[in-house]
Amino acid sequence: xxxxxxxxxxxxxxxxxxxxxxxxxxxxxxxxxARVVKDSRVIVLxxxxxxxxELMDPLRELPGLVPQPSDEMLSTADAGISSAFAGIASSxxxxxxMGPPLAAAVSLLMPLHVVLVCANRIVKRPxxxxxxxxxxGEALKRNLVLITGPSATADMGPLVRGVHGPHRLQIxxxx
Numbered sequence: 031x032x033x034x035x036x037x038x039x040x041x042x043x044x045x046x047x048x049x050x051x052x053x054x055x056x057x058x059x060x061x062x063x064a065r066v067v068k069d070s071r072v073i074v075l076x077x078x079x080x081x082x083x084e085l086m087d088p089l090r091e092l093p094g095l096v097p098q099p100s101d102e103m104l105s106t107a108d109a110g111i112s113s114a115f116a117g118i119a120s121s122x123x124x125x126x127x128m129g130p131p132l133a134a135a136v137s138l139l140m141p142l143h144v145v146l147v148c149a150n151r152i153v154k155r156p157x158x159x160x161x162x163x164x165x166x167g168e169a170l171k172r173n174l175v176l177i178t179g180p181s182a183t184a185d186m187g188p189l190v191r192g193v194h195g196p197h198r199l200q201i202x203x204x205x
Contacts, residue, residue, distance in 0.1 A: 041123075048200045052203070073111065077133055105139070119153065141196060
């Protein structure tokens with residue numbers, strides 16, 4: 031497992047994501063997320079499907095968090111917080127499940143995407159997700175999006191970041 035986490039972290043950084051390892055405790059998660067979103071006026075918390083309520087509940091008390099955002103709030107929110115279905119070591123990608131409400135909005139719309147991924151959910155390669163023995167075969171039943179770094183495009187010339195999605199991707203690996 032340590033080799034997978036090291037590879038995930040190195041590859042995510044190569045993809046211009048910010049990665050930090052933190053303890054998988056309510057206090058550590060809240061402190062780390064609060065530090066990163068401190069300048070955000072409007073924060074949207076996505077489903078914490080892959081984290082315990084013990085870890086997610088303290089995030090509901092963050093200043094600026096909107097519990098039931100309107101479409102207008104979603105379009106102007108500064109930060110979105112989500113939990114990842116998995117991390118992929120070979121690319122540094124986070125894998126986000128798109129089914130639950132707000133999952134797409136928090137991970138794809140806001141200028142800052144904060145994603146929490148459990149270290150024990152990091153796999154070596156994307157194809158590992160589709161092995162029935164991997165993570166209980168859950169990936170075979172889900173609509174998944176792989177996110178590798180902040181959004182970027184080179185359609186019109188030089189590489190430009192943050193054009194059609196998050197300008198910054200902050201990943202917290204929960205150990």
